[in-house]
Amino acid sequence: ESLARHLVHEEGLDATLERVAGLACRTIGDCDAAGITLVADGKPTTAAYTDDATLPLDRSQYESGDGPCLEAYRQGKVFRVEPIDGDERWPEFARTATAHGFHSSLSLPLVVGDESLGALNLYSRSHQGYSGDDEETGMLFATQAAVAVANAQVYWSARALSEQLEEALASRDVIGQAKGIIMAQRGGGPDDAFDVLRRASQRENKKLRDVAQAVVDAASRRSVADR
DSSP states (O other), rough: HHHHHHHHHHHHHHHHHHHHHHHHOOOOOTTEEEEEEETTTEEEEEEEETTHHHHHHHHHHHHHHHHHHHHHHHHHHOEEEEGGGOOOOHHHHHHHHTTOOOOOOEEEEETTTTEEEEEEEEESSSOOOOOHHHHHHHHHHHHHHHHHHHHHHHHHHHHHHHHHHHHHHHHHHHHHHHHHHHHHHHHHHHHHHHHHHHHHHHHTTTOHHHHHHHHHHHHHHHHHHOO
């Protein structure tokens, strides 16, 4: 897991997932192409892949709403399909895979804790491309990919929160400046000045911060003109 965190920090999520897919493809069984599917808000997308040939196989599953990739994601289980043309569970996937020369597949869930994030998909042109040992090795790579995704989600959530806090602090400062200007111009206290800003915000259908910024900018222009 520390490897995944290090890679995300050093390379970014996209590059990390591409590296995981590439290493898995070179290491596991008779893999000829690999891809990583991520599911967000119920929508699957191919986030990384080693070969364009994986895309139609993934797309056929996304469009039909079924296939070993999606089942691995939904059930949190490994799905090994070989030979693909002899499997009747997912006919659309079987037709597409066979048409592109792939005859076996291994789909491994990306799971962190109780949450499933997607699947690592390994496609082979061999009719017997994978073994039980390959499933175990594949889960090591799937775990690295899952940790990388989860780590990236935590990073971006923390970054978004930080930006929201910074914006809130900036808004507070601007509103405070605007209140001071209004009190200097009209008299009254802080509550009276805030009420002026609030009414202007409602009247002009603008955010309170934007109204306050306009007051500050106008005062700044007047100050420059008076020099």
